[in-house]
Amino acid sequence: MNKxxxxxxxxxxxxVRIRVKPDGSGVVTDGVKMSVNPFDEIAIEEALRIREAGNxxxxxxxxxxxxxxxxxLRTGLAMGADRAILINTxxxxxxxxxxxxxxxxxxKESPDLVIMGKQAIDDDCNQTGQMLAALWDxxxxxxxxxxxxxxxxxxxxxxVDAGLETIEVDLPxxxxxxxxxxEPRYVKLPDIMKAKKKPLETLQLAELVADATLQVNANNxxxxxxxxxxxxxxxxxELISALRDKGLVA
Amino acid sequence: xxxxxxxxELDGHALNSSTRKCVACAAKLGADSIDVLVLSDNCADxxxxxxxxxxxxxxxxxxxxxxxxxxAAVLAPQIAAAAEGYTHVFGPSxxxxxxxxxxxxxxxxxxxxxxxxxxxxxxxxxxxVYAGNALLSVSVPEGKTIVATVRxxxxxxxxxxxxxxxxxxxxxxxxxxxxxxxxxxxxxxxxPDLQTAKKVISGGRGVGSAENFDxxxxxxxxxGAGVGASRAAVDAGYVANDMQVGQTGKIIAPELYVAIGIxxxxxxxxxxxxxxxxxxxxxxxEAPIFEIADIGLVGDLFEIVPELEGKLG
Numbered sequence: 100m101n102k103x104x105x106x107x108x109x110x111x112x113x114x115v116r117i118r119v120k121p122d123g124s125g126v127v128t129d130g131v132k133m134s135v136n137p138f139d140e141i142a143i144e145e146a147l148r149i150r151e152a153g154n155x156x157x158x159x160x161x162x163x164x165x166x167x168x169x170x171x172l173r174t175g176l177a178m179g180a181d182r183a184i185l186i187n188t189x190x191x192x193x194x195x196x197x198x199x200x201x202x203x204x205x206x207k208e209s210p211d212l213v214i215m216g217k218q219a220i221d222d223d224c225n226q227t228g229q230m231l232a233a234l235w236d237x238x239x240x241x242x243x244x245x246x247x248x249x250x251x252x253x254x255x256x257x258x259v260d261a262g263l264e265t266i267e268v269d270l271p272x273x274x275x276x277x278x279x280x281x282e283p284r285y286v287k288l289p290d291i292m293k294a295k296k297k298p299l300e301t302l303q304l305a306e307l308v309a310d311a312t313l314q315v316n317a318n319n320x321x322x323x324x325x326x327x328x329x330x331x332x333x334x335x336x337e338l339i340s341a342l343r344d345k346g347l348v349a
Numbered sequence: 350x351x352x353x354x355x356x357x358e359l360d361g362h363a364l365n366s367s368t369r370k371c372v373a374c375a376a377k378l379g380a381d382s383i384d385v386l387v388l389s390d391n392c393a394d395x396x397x398x399x400x401x402x403x404x405x406x407x408x409x410x411x412x413x414x415x416x417x418x419x420x421a422a423v424l425a426p427q428i429a430a431a432a433e434g435y436t437h438v439f440g441p442s443x444x445x446x447x448x449x450x451x452x453x454x455x456x457x458x459x460x461x462x463x464x465x466x467x468x469x470x471x472x473x474x475x476x477x478v479y480a481g482n483a484l485l486s487v488s489v490p491e492g493k494t495i496v497a498t499v500r501x502x503x504x505x506x507x508x509x510x511x512x513x514x515x516x517x518x519x520x521x522x523x524x525x526x527x528x529x530x531x532x533x534x535x536x537x538x539x540x541p542d543l544q545t546a547k548k549v550i551s552g553g554r555g556v557g558s559a560e561n562f563d564x565x566x567x568x569x570x571x572x573g574a575g576v577g578a579s580r581a582a583v584d585a586g587y588v589a590n591d592m593q594v595g596q597t598g599k600i601i602a603p604e605l606y607v608a609i610g611i612x613x614x615x616x617x618x619x620x621x622x623x624x625x626x627x628x629x630x631x632x633x634x635e636a637p638i639f640e641i642a643d644i645g646l647v648g649d650l651f652e653i654v655p656e657l658e659g660k661l662g
Contacts, residue, residue, distance in 0.1 A: 226454070
């Protein structure tokens, strides 16, 4: 195939302990480490492996956000992507608007395959890939743990509640990645230097999407109720007795 | 008028209990009607089960050979067509619902509310974000169809007690052929299903190998429990992917959850926070799992678990 488009999102790093702002207007992001959404990193890795196996010519990474998202695009370039596109906006973007923006980009770029993470670990929505596939009127293979390509088709193994489901889709298609698709490579320092010279184009969201109104309004953020501190027991006998007291074992 | 359409999830031809959770959530809206849509190549059993759920007004069936497997690309256009006239379209927040519902939403030109934990009003809901480390209250503006998935661990099964009529539905929707089902490799298990089990025993990296998981299975069988695992145990190949509990695996709410050799990454904890009683067994007294466990026992799991199994009647 010719081209793979990989959609990535800048998110709070998965190791950061999330704190809700006291006024309930969001979570604290000032001075917090930001990273490529881990599932999207898996998506980049998969695209690179397909290209390295000689099955694709070009890997393009794209992100939607303010200029800070360039950092995550540079990470994608350092991993090995050929070029990057920032769809620039200072406003919040929801999954439907993101899908509309990616669809507009697809109309310009005509990729053979689009890969992205199954969900972003900030909003945990798990929607954008499916919405994009619907708007594009193309197949979707979500939660992929294995991807095999042959003559214009992809055979995808999906992690579903019942086990592993395999489907076959015609290309072009949208694939969303699950955890066990691959292990993303580490970026080496020379690659970071090289990535600085790779092309990074900026488009404006407003030029691609006429209506990016939020579909679902966020009203208030709250910290979850903490579970109360439990008790420590010192032996199996004490454990069994504690469970019996709660009526959980006979 | 609040009219809810629930997309039924099937296991083969049987109704998955996640559908009951959706009915429970819909009932909280104060809905005027709650209809259940069954798509299959053979709808009879699932439709009958759905019709018997208390609170269901009507069961609609779309029976066709192309609905034999739950392919989102095939089902979504039919669901979107069937959604005409409804104010809400709900599906479960299982891999089935997560796959198909956003596709339905996009076809309807609306957003989706993922993982409803609680209902504040017919158009406002609470949902978890950041792996459950924050709870977000959201609302959907008037005039838009509300497409949503229901976080199954937050809701009790709607009970039987209804006797709703079943109607075969006709819709005009394109049926794409670009997506084809090949196979489902389901891990055969005699044990209770992880998502509905009252008791769950889970093993983590500390269990050390696939062979060592035997002691987890033995304890589970003694208690009649389902078996789960942490991401680390699945990644290491000790057990199959469908046993993973956590942010990206299964979110469960058993009465008893026993975490064995699981350190307790936040991504795992988010999958069990609705459990009734959490028991942690770990050799590391500093493991984060002890911060949320109701009962903790520090020690060598290879001594504790067989002893526990032996002493339980």
